[in-house]
Amino acid sequence: MISAEITDETVVELVALLGPDLREDGEAILRRIADAAPERLAPALEGIFCGRALAGYRQEFLADMVLAYYLDEEEDGIHSHSYDEGVRGHQGFSLGAQMAAWYRGPFMPLFQTDFRNGVSILNQILNHAATVRARTLTGNDWYDGPVQDSDLDQYRIELGITGAPHVYVGDAGTWNWYRRTGVGPYPCMSALQALERVCDDIVELGVPLDVVIPMLLDGCDNVAMVGFVVGVLVRHLDKAGTLLDRFLAEPDVWHFEFGRVVHEYGGLRASSEGIVGADRRGWSLREVATSLVFAAGPERAEELRLVGQQLVEKVRGHLEQLGDGVPAAAAELELSTARAWATCFDRSTYSVQETDDGFVIESHPPAEVTAVLSAGMSGVLRSQESMRLIVRYHVKQENGTAEPITTEDLVADLSSAVTLLDAQPELDASGWDASAAVAAYALTQHFVHGLPLPDDSLKIAANIVLRVGEGDMPQRDHDIEAPYFSQGAERSAARVLPLLLTPKADDVRRLLDGADGAAVYARAERP
Numbered sequence: 001m002i003s004a005e006i007t008d009e010t011v012v013e014l015v016a017l018l019g020p021d022l023r024e025d026g027e028a029i030l031r032r033i034a035d036a037a038p039e040r041l042a043p044a045l046e047g048i049f050c051g052r053a054l055a056g057y058r059q060e061f062l063a064d065m066v067l068a069y070y071l072d073e074e075e076d077g078i079h080s081h082s083y084d085e086g087v088r089g090h091q092g093f094s095l096g097a098q099m100a101a102w103y104r105g106p107f108m109p110l111f112q113t114d115f116r117n118g119v120s121i122l123n124q125i126l127n128h129a130a131t132v133r134a135r136t137l138t139g140n141d142w143y144d145g146p147v148q149d150s151d152l153d154q155y156r157i158e159l160g161i162t163g164a165p166h167v168y169v170g171d172a173g174t175w176n177w178y179r180r181t182g183v184g185p186y187p188c189m190s191a192l193q194a195l196e197r198v199c200d201d202i203v204e205l206g207v208p209l210d211v212v213i214p215m216l217l218d219g220c221d222n223v224a225m226v227g228f229v230v231g232v233l234v235r236h237l238d239k240a241g242t243l244l245d246r247f248l249a250e251p252d253v254w255h256f257e258f259g260r261v262v263h264e265y266g267g268l269r270a271s272s273e274g275i276v277g278a279d280r281r282g283w284s285l286r287e288v289a290t291s292l293v294f295a296a297g298p299e300r301a302e303e304l305r306l307v308g309q310q311l312v313e314k315v316r317g318h319l320e321q322l323g324d325g326v327p328a329a330a331a332e333l334e335l336s337t338a339r340a341w342a343t344c345f346d347r348s349t350y351s352v353q354e355t356d357d358g359f360v361i362e363s364h365p366p367a368e369v370t371a372v373l374s375a376g377m378s379g380v381l382r383s384q385e386s387m388r389l390i391v392r393y394h395v396k397q398e399n400g401t402a403e404p405i406t407t408e409d410l411v412a413d414l415s416s417a418v419t420l421l422d423a424q425p426e427l428d429a430s431g432w433d434a435s436a437a438v439a440a441y442a443l444t445q446h447f448v449h450g451l452p453l454p455d456d457s458l459k460i461a462a463n464i465v466l467r468v469g470e471g472d473m474p475q476r477d478h479d480i481e482a483p484y485f486s487q488g489a490e491r492s493a494a495r496v497l498p499l500l501l502t503p504k505a506d507d508v509r510r511l512l513d514g515a516d517g518a519a520v521y522a523r524a525e526r527p
Helices: 009-017 023-036 038-046 050-055 061-070 107-113 115-137 149-155 186-204 209-217 223-235 251-263 278-282 285-295 298-325 328-343 367-375 377-399 407-421 429-447 455-469 479-484 489-501 503-513 518-525
Strands: 156-159 166-169 350-355 358-363
Touching (some): 009 038, 038 050, 038 061, 050 107, 107 115, 115 149, 115 186, 115 209, 115 223, 156 251, 186 209, 186 223, 223 278, 251 298, 285 298, 285 328, 285 358, 377 429, 407 429, 429 455, 455 489, 489 503, 489 518
Antiparallel strands (some): 156 166
16 A cells, blocks of 8 residues: 555655655655556656656666556456556646647657667557557457457568567557557657657767667567658668668558558648658658669669569468468459569669659559559549548548638539449448548538538438448448547548438438438437
């Protein structure tokens, strides 16, 4: 037991603020709290200036306190229903403050004063959080019973980025933690953002990346830090040498990075103000490979070509392992995609054309690869159209950069939404997100702002949101994440379904059911 006087928030914060004057007695108090009631350490770490003060006391002490507070061992994804991924959260929130940011928590002073220890502690926290998230996404709770360790294999990937095969845990959301665009614990996101700035400072001081990167990956069993490292290397590409090669030879890294780039155009991403090479946030690994190839001499160009070959061989080997578990058409598309990526590493495949706007540089995959990819372009085109609609009707509306949308444009985009939904069963949840965003915008403009729309367009919009409300859309890969994203079809539909219950919607309800509208009213009212 520990007395309430010692764990009082004001007392804990004042003790931490002693900083260099903490001495053995003050240290003993904080360590007692860390052992007996670590959740009560929050004021010592989350309080303004407390992290800086503790960093001035004794090296390693702040790191010990950070580990004790943030890593919640009781939250293991097995015996709890918490959505904090086993990490205790930030304390205190004011209007306008970011839920996760580089300046929140004690992470900036931790990395500035005790870099190696700080990174080690962060990897322990990230390892725990990534594993808890994987268990949670697998559906491991007390209703379903504990899952087996092997059930987490879907969230494990083997990478050779350190020179030897190693297993890392996490999904695409975990990979994106450093950009704050994936669902996860805010302190992990804050810590990675702070680490990013400190790494920039270290590199600016002349510390080679081949010294920094091994420190970052030491003790790393999670994809959050791997994604972070890729980001650091891409932003400092001119100083990375060959450090990025092993990452570029990994198919999973390519997939994760394509997903991250898509989220860079959303409104949730962390600020890049003051970050070195922030303009490269929007680069995919294709742009990275092209930049490396055109900066390479003959010997380096051959090394890069071999990286492309390694990438293809890893995909081929993986498909051979899966055998008949992968349909032949899907396997051919996967291998052709990897061969197209590999083309980016081969200087002989490039052409340069001068235009009025400058030079156009293109890499040309082999004809047989192009043929396979072209056959699968319908899915790509659907994805592109989904992204266009999401950006137009959600992202730009949210961030205040929306361009005027004419009635003609809106009618055309509602027709496009119908085309997307007609692509089932191939259509994934993102197509529904896009269609629902257009429908929600149309209904809002009509019922709230009085925009006249053709009857057919109103029927389309109303029917889309009703179908979402009735659960017609396919399950997401991880349904647990659906409520967290404002661009999700569920959220779009929930915002406008009440409009269909208003007297203004009488005509639309009658249009939809061809009667008195009662049936549509019941559909919209259904929880």
